[in-house]
Amino acid sequence: MKLEFPDDFTWGASSSSYQVEGAWDADGKGLSIWDIFVERENTIWRGQHGRVACDHYHQFKEDVALMAQMGIAAYGFSISWPRVMPDGTGRLNEAGLSFYEALVDELLAHGIEPWVTLFHWDLPYELFLRGGWLNRSIPGWFADYTKVIVDRLSDRVSHWITMKDPQCFIGLGYHSGRHAPGHKLGMRDALLAGHHALLAHGRSVQAIREYAKLPPMVGWSPSCSVYRPATDSMDDVNAAREATSAVYPKALWNTRWWSDPVILGGYPEEGLRVYGNAVPKVPEADFGVMKQPIDFYGCNIFQAPPVQMGKDLQPVASELEPGEAISTYGWTQNPNCLYWGPRFIYDMYKLPLVITENGCSTLDRVSLDGGVHDSNRVDFMVGNLLCLQRAMSEGVDVRGYFHWSLTDNFEWQEGYRQRYGLIHVDYTTQVRTLKDSAYCYKEIIGSNGQSLQRHVHSENQPVPFVVKEAMRYIESSISEVFNVKTIAAHLNCHPDFLSRRFKQHTGVSLSAHIRSVRVGHARHLLHNPNVLIGDVADLCGFSDRIHFSKVFKKEMGITPGQYQKRFQDDPGEEMHPAIEIAQNPRSV
Known part of the structure; x- marks a missing residue:
């Protein structure tokens, strides 16, 4: 449908x-x-x-x-x-x-x-x-x-x-x-x-x-x-x-x-x-x-x-x-x-x-x-x-x-x-x-x-193999530098075919899905106020810190540094499981 x-x-x-x-x-x-x-x-x-x-x-x-x-x-x-x-x-x-x-x-x-x-x-x-x-x-x-x-x-x-x-x-x-x-x-x-x-x-x-x-x-x-x-x-x-x-x-x-x-x-x-x-x-x-x-x-x-x-x-x-x-x-x-x-x-x-x-x-x-x-x-x-x-x-x-x-x-x-x-x-x-x-x-x-x-699942419309394998590859290789061509080569198929099948089944482009997964992983890592931005970029598979910051800001509306500032150490505790805000400081 x-x-x-x-x-x-x-x-x-x-x-x-x-x-x-x-x-x-x-x-x-x-x-x-x-x-x-x-x-x-x-x-x-x-x-x-x-x-x-x-x-x-x-x-x-x-x-x-x-x-x-x-x-x-x-x-x-x-x-x-x-x-x-x-x-x-x-x-x-x-x-x-x-x-x-x-x-x-x-x-x-x-x-x-x-x-x-x-x-x-x-x-x-x-x-x-x-x-x-x-x-x-x-x-x-x-x-x-x-x-x-x-x-x-x-x-x-x-x-x-x-x-x-x-x-x-x-x-x-x-x-x-x-x-x-x-x-x-x-x-x-x-x-x-x-x-x-x-x-x-x-x-x-x-x-x-x-x-x-x-x-x-x-x-x-x-x-x-x-x-x-x-x-x-x-x-x-x-x-x-x-x-x-x-x-x-x-x-x-x-x-x-x-x-x-x-x-x-x-x-x-x-x-x-x-x-x-x-x-x-x-x-x-x-x-x-x-x-x-x-x-x-x-x-x-x-x-x-x-x-x-x-x-x-x-x-x-x-x-x-x-x-x-x-x-x-x-x-x-x-x-x-x-x-x-x-x-x-x-x-x-x-x-x-x-x-x-x-x-x-x-x-x-x-x-x-x-x-x-x-x-x-x-x-x-x-x-x-x-x-x-x-x-x-x-x-x-x-x-x-x-x-x-x-x-x-x-x-x-x-x-x-x-x-x-x-x-x-x-x-x-x-x-x-x-x-x-x-x-x-x-x-x-x-x-x-x-x-x-x-989200539409039925026995008559199973998830296509290339889509399922692309998702698995992204999740398991998130810290590596890769793109659509890399995944297509891994699956031995043409990038255009893979992109088309992925969007037909999920409704979003494969490149957008890769960005979303990388930024989601970065958000999780940035909950630690002591982790370095450059390390997060590496762990999320970005080629460099500048590219990471640009992608993160485009997706989240704020920079990785601004996002990380929401998570502060709790005095007397080694690490406080801080609450995510993901936005600019509130206006008062």
Whole structure:
């Protein structure tokens, strides 16, 4: 299977303001509902909070440099409404606006496209005191806030997302009480709050299109409630399609109640029937405001539970297969979520899709060798992207993929228990460490998806002998000076034949693979702060120190000497197993 993605496919990573920024009361920022919610007892795991989180507010330059090192082309981040408008309306906080301007400028300086989300759950506390999403004035407040951000950033930003996950900030915040502001309202009030959120989306789209200085690309990004068939039977496929399209009583977790008004201009008939008298009585004109033209549908997809067709021809939940992989969050890691999910959503709405969030939480730690070996995340990412490419090959129009998340972060009510990042964060020292998944993602991006091929194994497509032997030769002869011609001579084949077969199977060139292996070995050796750079060059098969330094800097973004300085002797110990940073000193 050819695994190339379109040349203009967007490869990105995502974050959200409250989860990463910290600086909760710095430089004139107002309170958000999450700043208050974390003060309640027994709401967040171990009483944790996001007051510092990843300190992205102060360390964004280091984080952007790490993105550039990975080859990330786009960064999806959200604006903290109370950071730029402390009261939610009225006066502006210049320091907050300047922070986002500086972040956008830093991204653009590194060739990274900013994708701005206007709301990712951190509502200004002052607006909560005025009723929050229950107040019919909030769509107007949100439109005014949108205009402020668009006025300030749209000369440099062209990609906009109005809001993320209304199912979460309404369903979990206003109905179940698990998220801020912690309301446990009945279905009638929760649906009214949701209606106001959809109105706010529409008003926001209108403001973006009216005031944007660059031609805008506008989308929205709900949680996609998607299901997969338990088997390949057509009955189970139909059951999964019906389950993905369904609206369930006494629950807000679905796709169509939230998306039909935005795209089709009205609530789905099944939802009106299921919710009955709880459906808010609203002016018909509201739906004209909600239904604004959008350029893409953002899909936040993390899992797809299996379903099967029941005896009454209705979808029923299917048990997970014994031993099926699950994340530390307890979610199934079956990669088909990124095949069936986009396929069903695209069939519903026929809009271009962008995977705005996709990832998994795993038990990550810095190992004694200084690396973070998150093989489960690597498998999750590769499997999901293979399934996404399958959906695209069958006609599903997907324009981009954003991994969730760029860094480990504050995971809402889970605190810091869940780690989703490509970058490991030590929350005490704020040291960043690229995980194995970050290097894997770099390879995927650099090859535009072709490197996924090396992870495809089947009895019908065994690894070609010359590819397998080339890899073995590189690993066993890493300290020797060799190149593609040397390996080809060893295998008694033509260099062009070897290079072609290697790239066909792995998706990357043989010369790029040799560089990657050499630099990876060098990184390991440089964990020793006493080893000489020249010795590392020799041990990694480079012809001289100057050539080694050039290759290392091109691959890593910093020189071998700068990299080695991250590893210092621990007083009183002969050698401290230091933590890998692989990046410039953080900016404060």
